[in-house]
Amino acid sequence: MPDQNPITAAYSALIHDVKNSLGLMTSELDGIAAQLEPNQTDALQRINRLSLESARMNNVLMNLLGLQRQDAGKLVINVQEALVVDVFEDVVARYQRMAAQLNVTLSMACSEDLAWFFDPMQVESILNNVVTNAIRYTNSTIHLTAFIEQVAGHDMLCIQVTDDGRGYPQALIEGLTGPSTINMATGSTGLGLYLSEKVANMHEKNGICGKIQLSNEEGAHFRLWLP
Amino acid sequence: MDLSHYRCLVVDDFDNVRKSIKGMLVRLGIENVTEASNGQEALRALRYQSFDVVLCDYNLGPGRDGQQLLELARAEKIISQRTVYVMITAETTRAMVMGALEFEPDDYMAKPFALDTLDKRLQRWATRKNAIEPALAAIENEDFESALAELDKLIEESPRYRNWAQRQKVDILLDQKALDDAKTVLLEAREQREQAWIDFLLARIEFLKGNFHPVIEQLQGLVLRYPNFVKAYDLLSMTYERLDELEQARHASEEGAHISPRSFRRQMRIGELSEQLDDPGGAAKAFRKAVKLAENSPHETPALYDRLLLNLESAAERSAEVADEADFLRDASRVLDKMNKRFKDDPEAVLRSQIHQLRLAAKAARASMTEKLMDAAKRRIGDVSQELLLEVMQAYYDVGQANAANRWADELIKKFPNDKALQSKIIEMQSEPIPEQDKRKASELNRSAVQAYKDGNFELAEDKYQAALQISPHNPSLILNYVQALLQLVLSGNNQQERISAALALLQRLQYLSDLHSQYERYQQLQSKALQIKEKLGA
Numbered sequence: 132m133p134d135q136n137p138i139t140a141a142y143s144a145l146i147h148d149v150k151n152s153l154g155l156m157t158s159e160l161d162g163i164a165a166q167l168e169p170n171q172t173d174a175l176q177r178i179n180r181l182s183l184e185s186a187r188m189n190n191v192l193m194n195l196l197g198l199q200r201q202d203a204g205k206l207v208i209n210v211q212e213a214l215v216v217d218v219f220e221d222v223v224a225r226y227q228r229m230a231a232q233l234n235v236t237l238s239m240a241c242s243e244d245l246a247w248f249f250d251p252m253q254v255e256s257i258l259n260n261v262v263t264n265a266i267r268y269t270n271s272t273i274h275l276t277a278f279i280e281q282v283a284g285h286d287m288l289c290i291q292v293t294d295d296g297r298g299y300p301q302a303l304i305e306g307l308t309g310p311s312t313i314n315m316a317t318g319s320t321g322l323g324l325y326l327s328e329k330v331a332n333m334h335e336k337n338g339i340c341g342k343i344q345l346s347n348e349e350g351a352h353f354r355l356w357l358p
Numbered sequence: 359m360d361l362s363h364y365r366c367l368v369v370d371d372f373d374n375v376r377k378s379i380k381g382m383l384v385r386l387g388i389e390n391v392t393e394a395s396n397g398q399e400a401l402r403a404l405r406y407q408s409f410d411v412v413l414c415d416y417n418l419g420p421g422r423d424g425q426q427l428l429e430l431a432r433a434e435k436i437i438s439q440r441t442v443y444v445m446i447t448a449e450t451t452r453a454m455v456m457g458a459l460e461f462e463p464d465d466y467m468a469k470p471f472a473l474d475t476l477d478k479r480l481q482r483w484a485t486r487k488n489a490i491e492p493a494l495a496a497i498e499n500e501d502f503e504s505a506l507a508e509l510d511k512l513i514e515e516s517p518r519y520r521n522w523a524q525r526q527k528v529d530i531l532l533d534q535k536a537l538d539d540a541k542t543v544l545l546e547a548r549e550q551r552e553q554a555w556i557d558f559l560l561a562r563i564e565f566l567k568g569n570f571h572p573v574i575e576q577l578q579g580l581v582l583r584y585p586n587f588v589k590a591y592d593l594l595s596m597t598y599e600r601l602d603e604l605e606q607a608r609h610a611s612e613e614g615a616h617i618s619p620r621s622f623r624r625q626m627r628i629g630e631l632s633e634q635l636d637d638p639g640g641a642a643k644a645f646r647k648a649v650k651l652a653e654n655s656p657h658e659t660p661a662l663y664d665r666l667l668l669n670l671e672s673a674a675e676r677s678a679e680v681a682d683e684a685d686f687l688r689d690a691s692r693v694l695d696k697m698n699k700r701f702k703d704d705p706e707a708v709l710r711s712q713i714h715q716l717r718l719a720a721k722a723a724r725a726s727m728t729e730k731l732m733d734a735a736k737r738r739i740g741d742v743s744q745e746l747l748l749e750v751m752q753a754y755y756d757v758g759q760a761n762a763a764n765r766w767a768d769e770l771i772k773k774f775p776n777d778k779a780l781q782s783k784i785i786e787m788q789s790e791p792i793p794e795q796d797k798r799k800a801s802e803l804n805r806s807a808v809q810a811y812k813d814g815n816f817e818l819a820e821d822k823y824q825a826a827l828q829i830s831p832h833n834p835s836l837i838l839n840y841v842q843a844l845l846q847l848v849l850s851g852n853n854q855q856e857r858i859s860a861a862l863a864l865l866q867r868l869q870y871l872s873d874l875h876s877q878y879e880r881y882q883q884l885q886s887k888a889l890q891i892k893e894k895l896g897a
Contacts, residue, residue: 150448150469151372154378154469154470155374155470157470157472158382158470159378189470193449193468196449207584207586209554210553212520212551214518221479224472224475224477224478228472228474244517246517246518246520248553252466336551
């Protein structure tokens, strides 16, 4: 990438470097976990805790790269016709084993032939963010669903992630406003949500833009609407 | 599905990453895994055997990246459509690789990925391979009717492969020159959703039809919406070239190169357009990048080095600043060194390099003498006659160094700011920046032309003036003499339109003439006379 600003370029290089290390750590952890006996549940759990935190760190780094791109006006999406179930399967495959070890059931329900126009990589990344956080905060379940619903006369794809935890902090629900909402005290940066919102907005059809919706029902309810 | 017979190639510059991916594949039951740590190794492996899956990191360190590898491998048909090429990226964006339409990876994976994710994907690729096989087989057998039927089936029944099938269909129709059919397919697809590749191909169809102006409008809209769609800039550049707007063509290619700086072809194109635009500096810059990109590839040829050197030499020649000239020459000698190292066993290249060495040596020696004279003259500027100072200026013209002559003229004017007589002499010289010898030849021809004119033989005068202008194309009094003869010939009624146009074109050459020049008034008179005649002829 032609990054003009040397500081920006240095940040990118740094982030990629850390990401590489993190990737190696994760695969080493996987290797260790594979060698453990099934009855070593305590060790397995602790390894999975580490894997989860690595995944969260990786998401944060991805978000930083995304933020940089957005700042430089270079965040672009690549809309194509894709199957929602493919994205779901990737997300579930990525986290299911880890979630199970932490006594969380990660499940999905989606019609096999639900096709829609969207950027599958970006949407997967949004879901990765949501799911890693949900694994941390839910009690026992995380469920992915998708359906098409009419909103103001237009068909929209709704992708939904629900859990049975204590829900989102009120501040997060009220203000999907920008990186300025970063909250050091609670440890929730909101950066992932901020970018998710941007990416959702960039999905546009006939003047209708995608959006993110957070609510607390039986647990946290995350909805991504795509036109 | 049992994938134990699968052959996989893993390309990554990090040893650890490669090992870890290989480990995952082995754990998934795939034993036949080849590793490559860079583009070179990958190409060698791809030539040597065929693979079911290539897992390639986008960033391969210095040298080729994953996208270049894919383009090369697909363009040279080292890998078939049956090989699933998967690009592994560190980001969620495909921005950096977007736009290479014919050569898009079959899938992307964001790293790091888990074992289960890879497992899922492998199954999906295997399913895909089976699903598209009938269409691929028909395409391979050039049975396009069956291929189109198979693709239609996919479009209708399998949303997962619809996009791929639509593209294949358009490709086949374009290959068959069925432009309108291809357009129909694209417009149908566009009904569902506007996408960059659709709009791009619609523009390409207009291009193939020769509707260049609409193409430009379409592509400009496209790059506004999808600024990273590199191919659009390439087509834009080609379209401008067809419209003979070379400056715009080069600009479009440069924008493409800005987004995707590692394309050899694009740099070559910028170089070629710069040559056509008579900009050796710009051409040298582009060819230098091309040389860098060509390193260790079949593109790295003596001819490429030769072309770069020629442009560096021309750029040095035309530099207004000595420092620039020195830079170009230093660059040229560095390129020459590299050329010698790379092609020391190629007799053609060795001899060619000797030719460049001769030219560079002469230029370098002359450049250093130029500065020596300039320094010496500056030091003695107050001690010698003005005639001698002007002779210095003429000496620069004699050896073809108009730039040095102008620099010296500036020095003189700075030293004698109020000496109008000197300044007018300088202007006189600047209006005829040629060697003394040529001045004499031109003035000889001028004399015989004037004689012919006096004798009333205007056509003979015309011939002589033409010959004189070949030698001294900018001499104002010569030009004005010739214009006068042309106007006489117009008035006598022969080839009126042609001659009056020629006269006006010649007068254009004197537009720059300062009112300090001795010929200024005459220029103005002849100019208005020529315009009057032109107007009369027009009416």
